[in-house]
Amino acid sequence: DAGVTQSPTHLIKTRGQQVTLRCSPKSGHDTVSWYQQALGQGPQFIFQYYEEEERQRGNFPDRFSGHQFPNYSSELNVNALLLGDSALYLCASSFKPTYEQYFGPGTRLTVT
Amino acid sequence: GNSVTQMEGPVTLSEEAFLTINCTYTATGYPSLFWYVQYPGEGLQLLLKATKADDKGSNKGFEATYRKETTSFHLEKGSVQVSDSAVYFCALSDFNAGGTSYGKLTFGQGTILTVHP
Numbered sequence: 724d725a726g727v728t729q730s731p732t733h734l735i736k737t738r739g740q741q742v743t744l745r746c747s748p749k750s751g752h753d754t755v756s757w758y759q760q761a762l763g764q765g766p767q768f769i770f771q772y773y774e775e776e777e778r779q780r781g782n783f784p785d786r787f788s789g790h791q792f793p794n795y796s797s798e799l800n801v802n803a804l805l806l807g808d809s810a811l812y813l814c815a816s817s818f819k820p821t822y823e824q825y826f827g828p829g830t831r832l833t834v835t
Numbered sequence: 836g837n838s839v840t841q842m843e844g845p846v847t848l849s850e851e852a853f854l855t856i857n858c859t860y861t862a863t864g865y866p867s868l869f870w871y872v873q874y875p876g877e878g879l880q881l882l883l884k885a886t887k888a889d890d891k892g893s894n895k896g897f898e899a900t901y902r903k904e905t906t907s908f909h910l911e912k913g914s915v916q917v918s919d920s921a922v923y924f925c926a927l928s929d930f931n932a933g934g935t936s937y938g939k940l941t942f943g944q945g946t947i948l949t950v951h952p
């Protein structure tokens with residue numbers, strides 16, 4: 724049983740560019756959450772998708788947007804990249820009733 | 836709002852030493868509490884959890900007890916191994932205004948544990 728997968732593993736972008744990160748949830752999971760983990764910090768919740776809609780959102784600007792597809796996979800988009808967006812982006816999948824979060828290995832984004 | 840505070844790190848121990856990593860939390864309701872572990876270059880793995888007061892979570896020799904009166908969830912292990920070297924995160928999942936959690940996690944800043952042979 725494949726766990727949560729994310730692509731790409733690493734990414735280098737320039738300030739002002741746009742980036743798309745991808746996540747495939749664990750089999751049987753229908754909810755996807757995204758977290759940003761800056762170097763030396765704990766992960767911070769960005770948003771959560773369920774039934775192809777954003778259900779919850781953390782304290783992140785509108786430059787961060789997402790999408791969920793009918794097969795439950797998800798994308799995280801970040802526009803107008805800033806140096807401060809450099810971080811490890813983690814995807815977590817879950818299902819009710821426990822909503823226990825299963826994390827993927829993450830995508831390391833570097834903005835130069 | 837919700838918050839999690841972990842002890843200042845990093846923590847360096849010799850193999851077979853006793854481990855304690857302190858964690859305290861602030862939450863509006865009755866959260867579920869978690870410890871996650873992150874090995875170098877990897878994502879987060881759930882280590883243990885507790886969903887109500889006085890519950891004890893345990894896994895791989897690690898334990899933590901949900902203490903509502905002190906709002907704490909300290910991680911302990913009686914005898915650490917070199918393979919336990921990792922970053923440990925305390926986290927909580929609380930309920931929103933509608934009374935549903937949906938699993939959203941609030942994390943502490945993490946504690947780096949290094950175990951020497």
